[in-house]
Amino acid sequence: MLSVVAVAVAVFAAAAWFTTRPASVAATATVPPEQSEALLRSYSPILGPEDAPVTIVEFFDPACEACRAFYPVVKDIxxxxxxxxxVAIRYTPFHGEASGEAIRVLEAARMQDVYEPVMEALLREQPRWASHGAPAPGLILEVAATAGLDVDAARTQMLAPDVVAILNQDRADVETMGVRQTPTFFVNGRPLDPFGEAELRALVAEEVAASGS
Structure with a gap:
């Protein structure tokens, strides 16, 4: 009887440790050389210092609910x-027309130096314009205007050849990288696997420590 109790206690203790243990960082390899160019392009929008030693690449869809949920996590990191x-943003328009329009609006916002305010406004109001049951893409410019976007100028900027080229290249890179969901993160070329907030924080912290920063 005592041995049974001892085993039960040991199993309970092990289960408790497993569920409360801190996130560990998997020894994930960086992307292979043939994918390195597809991971990050020179034109990709950058949040934070251009010369930071640690780069989080986020494959991002502005209509994605999980991207919206992770935005404050990324900002906190x-x-x-x-x-x-x-943070480098790679556009991943998995949610159809609304995603594509929002991305073009973001690129117009970048031209007007209001990229982050417009991104935050779009994410904040995402439930209005990106409802998956009844998307309302016409609201996107209206929302962006509240964050300082010049809508009249944006209508032309959204159709610029450079913007179309960015969208097309990012779509191709999504395929090359095998991205199937958003957000998908890479930290200094290392894929976040398994996915999770604690795991992302741990992977970034490891890369920061390795950089000596």
């Missing part, structure tokens, strides 16, 4: 590590 971390 950047704030925690200061100048050591930057």
């Amino acid at each position: 950047m704030a925690e590590h200061g100048d050591a971390v930057r």
